[in-house]
Amino acid sequence: MVVQRQPLPASRRGGVSTGRRRKARGITLIGLVFWAIVVSMTAIVALRVVPAVNENYTIARAVTKVAHEGGNTVPEVRNAFERVKQVEYAISSISGKDLEITKENDRIVVSYAYDKEIELFGPVSLLIKFRGRSN
Secondary structure, three states: OOOOOOOOOHHHHOOOOHHHOOOOOOOOHHHHHHHHHHHHHHHHHHHHHHHHHHHHHHHHHHHHHHHHHOOOOHHHHHHHHHHHHHHOOOOOOOOHHHOEEEEEOOEEEEEEEEEEEEEEEOOEEEEEEEEEEOO
16 A cells, blocks of 8 residues: 655745745844944944043133133133143143234133044054134
């Protein structure tokens, strides 16, 4: 007696039936490595740039303070900035002699401009050009 076996359904054979094809979900190892590199590079740049931006905000506050309370002559304003610089330890990129001091409508206006080069890794550096003036 010969018994004919019926073929197994595709779901039990280990194959995928065409009507019930499931889409693979998740991230591959290559995708994981790619995103790890992107996130780490972004973190490195952010950790190196944040102190420079913080210094610029400190300089902007100091320049505004000096313009309003520093004095009426150029040497008085420069000396006032140097005094503020001694208190604010974050200021190291400019000094009082780097300030441009002018008078507009009987108001003292103090301007500054400086470049900050941040080494990231190896021969790669980031150059940020900061500029500002008192209000």
